[in-house]
Amino acid sequence: MNKHYLIIGSGVAAVHAAKAIRDQDPDTEISILGEEGHLPYNRIKLTKGLFTDLHSEKVLIKKEKWYKDNRIAVQTSTRVTNIHTDRQQVETADGRMITYHKLLLCMGARNRALPVEGAGLKNVHTIRDLEDADSLKASLESGNRIVTIGGGVQGLETAWALHEAGYEVTVIEAAPRLMARQLDETSSKMLKETLEQAGVKVILHTGVTSITGVESVTGVTLDDNSVISCDHVVYSIGIVPNTTLVKDTPIDTRSGIVVNANMETSAPHVYAAGDIAEMNGHVEGLWGGAMEQGRIAxxxxxxxxxxxxxxxxxxxxxxxxxxxxxxxxxTDEARCDQSVSALENGVYTQIFVKDYTMTGAVSWEGAAASLTYKSAIESGCSLEGIDLSRSISEIMTEVKRRLQS
Known part of the structure; x- marks a missing residue:
């Protein structure tokens, strides 16, 4: 059998996997099968750049020429309906049988459904793909009031894009604070104050019990029985791996498709990577992790x-x-021995320390400053001997010196 490396799914894990295969084998056949009608694109731009041209080449992970130059066949609008691991074939919705030498599953995840009455009404949205983003934008009218449910990164980026476009926005988060998975309490409080100063209403520690309306949304009811009138609801409350395709196969699943450290599934010749992969009981669901998992797979x-x-x-x-x-x-204070925080020159930073090493950091210093923190955390740079009562800038100057030595 000729070697054919087949990848189902067209996200960032798939593209990085295809590149890694081609780096190892310059001659083999590589195919990516994607359900959407587009080349693989950068999904994180759907919220960050909601009102930009999401159909331009700028959102693509790689341009069409790259796939041609590397002889990687991308079949768009192609849905796989069955996987036959016993004979190393997949079946597509149009009846084709495609044979593989090795198979990589990169079907990603879908946004978790909003489990409340009224979630099926017109103008209830979630953004996971280009069609979702296009649908939301097409349905908006001047003066619309929008409730965004979910105070995580995607929810807040969506709220920002809508606010910038001139819409009245209310953010509702069930947790006691915004971006609780990423930020310390002080940063979350500062973030809430910044949103409110910009004119966005923020409601925390509150759940939505129903969405009201007859055909279209007219409001949301909260768990204290209060009602917020609105014309649209956009929700972002987590992800669920797309495992339906492997349901009747020998491939083991729990929350996601179970893989070992080599990204191998329980079925021979079958691998998984990205938002669909579960390793050590955990689905990462992170852009950087998906890239690296794809590369390793x-x-x-x-x-x-x-x-x-x-x-x-x-x-x-x-x-x-x-x-x-x-x-x-x-950045969980409960899992560290000590944390150090300070507001220096108008910039807030907190570092988290365990066993004399930096395990986490939150800073409003800007992306360029992140490199030293990231290097210190990744390398396990020892903080032993550094006086942690000193200023953050003095601590990080010494950390940088140690990293360079």
């Missing part, structure tokens, strides 16, 4: 010796409402 599909995936240090950049902040590593 592609490498291991084609290389003689496998390489184990090492979970990347989580990095979040948030640029909205005039803010440029970053969160790196573990």
């Amino acid at each position: 592609g490498n291991n599909m084609a290389a003689a010796e496998p390489v184990a995936y090492r979970k990347a240090v989580p990095v979040t950049f948030f640029n909205a409402f005039g803010i440029s902040l970053f969160s790196i590593g573990d």
Whole structure:
């Protein structure tokens, strides 16, 4: 059988896997099958750049020429309906049987559905693909009031884009604070104040019990029985891996498709990467992790010796409402021995320390400053001997010196 490396799904994990395969094998056949009618694109731009031209080449992960130059066949508008692991074939919706030498599953995830009455009304939206973004924009009218449900990164980026476009926006978050997975309490409070100063209403520690309306949205009811009138609802409350395709196969699943450190599934010759992959009981669901998992999976599909995936240090950049902040590593104070925070020259920073090493950092210093923090966390740079009562800038100057030595 001729070697045919087949990838189902057309996200960032798929593209990085295809590149890794081609780096290992310059001659083999590589195919990417994607359900959408577009070349693989950068999904994080759907919220960050909601009102930009999302159909321009700028949103593509790689331009068409790159796929041609690397002889990677991308089949758009192609839905796979069955996987036959016993004979190493997949079946498409149009009846084709495609044989593979190695198969990579990169079907990603869908946005978690909003489990409330009225979620099926017109003008209830979630943004996961280009069609979702286009549909939202096409339905908006001047003067519309919009409720965004979810105070995580995607929800707040959406709120920012809508606010910038001139719409009245209310953010509702069930947790006690915004971006609770990425930020410390002080940063969350500062972020809330910034949104409110910009004119966005923020409601925390409150759930939505129903969406009201007959055909279209007219409002949302909160768990204290209060009602907020609105014309649209946009929700972002987490993701669910797209495992339906492997339901009746020997491929093991829990929340996602279970993989080992080499990104191998329980079925021979089948790998998984990205938002669909579950390793050690955890689905990462992060852009950087998906890229690296795709690279490792592609490498291991084609290389003689496998390489184990090492979970990347989580990095979040948030640029909205005039803010440029970053969160790196573990920012949970309950899991560290000590944290150091300060407001220096108008910039807030907090670092998290465990066993004399920096395990996490949150700073409003801007993306350029993140590199030293990231290097210190990734390398396990020792802070032993550094007086942590000194200023953050003095601590980081010494950290930088140690990293360079």
